Amino acid sequence: MLKGFKDFILRGNVIDLAVAVVIGAAFTSIVNAVVSSIITPLISLFFKADSMGGFGPQITNIYGDKVTFPIGDLISAIISFLAVAVVVYFVFVLPMNTFKAHVEARKGTPAEEPEEEPAAATEAELLVEIRDLLKGQRGA
Template sequence: MLKGFKDFIMRGNVIDLAVAVVIGAAFTAVVNSIVDRIFNPLIGALFQADSLDNALIVSVGDAELQFGAVIGAIISFLIIAAVVYFVFVLPINTMKERAEAKRKAGIVEEKAPVTEIDVLTEIRDLLARSNLKE
């Protein structure tokens, strides 16, 4: 039973998931900081509004429907999605595309590690040269 538990814990996907959760928590703190300290004050200044939580409240009997809070949550979600896309996803995708274009063009960076493909290509070229000499 303990061996099965150890095997489960030591699986790569469990460790990857744990790392992803930790990185996700740190990433959430960064995104929330950007949204709370940069974008929310800008929106507050543009629309001269402190909070939507206290706006558009409709009373139905004893219940209060807080439409302003829902609208605020939707706006916050859209801002967070925009920050994640434009600050993180777009630059990373652009860097990946540039690296892929360099790779396809045959441009190798000096500090790039030697891969198996590089070694096999060099062996192929040496064999081709030695066959031409014979």
């Protein structure tokens, strides 16, 4: 039982996943800082983000009270998600992909598929080859 657990833990993909989770948790603060210090002020140029929470349709319930469906919070969450996704892609993913492509180009390793190996000879071709070799040995 412990041997199976040890094999599971020492698999490369489990360790890689654990490292990715830890790095992702630390990376969250960087992304949030970029969004809060750059993206949110840009959004606030167009509308007041703090007043979005109470925005939404109001319906009167059976007791006569007004009930607000705060879709402003949903809109704010969607905008925040899109802002984080844009920052992650354009600030981190795109430059890293460009850097990797540049490094691969400098190595001289083409990103093309390797050449296909020639097809194995058929049985008839092998028999003809053996026949020719035997003829050559008899004649020598």
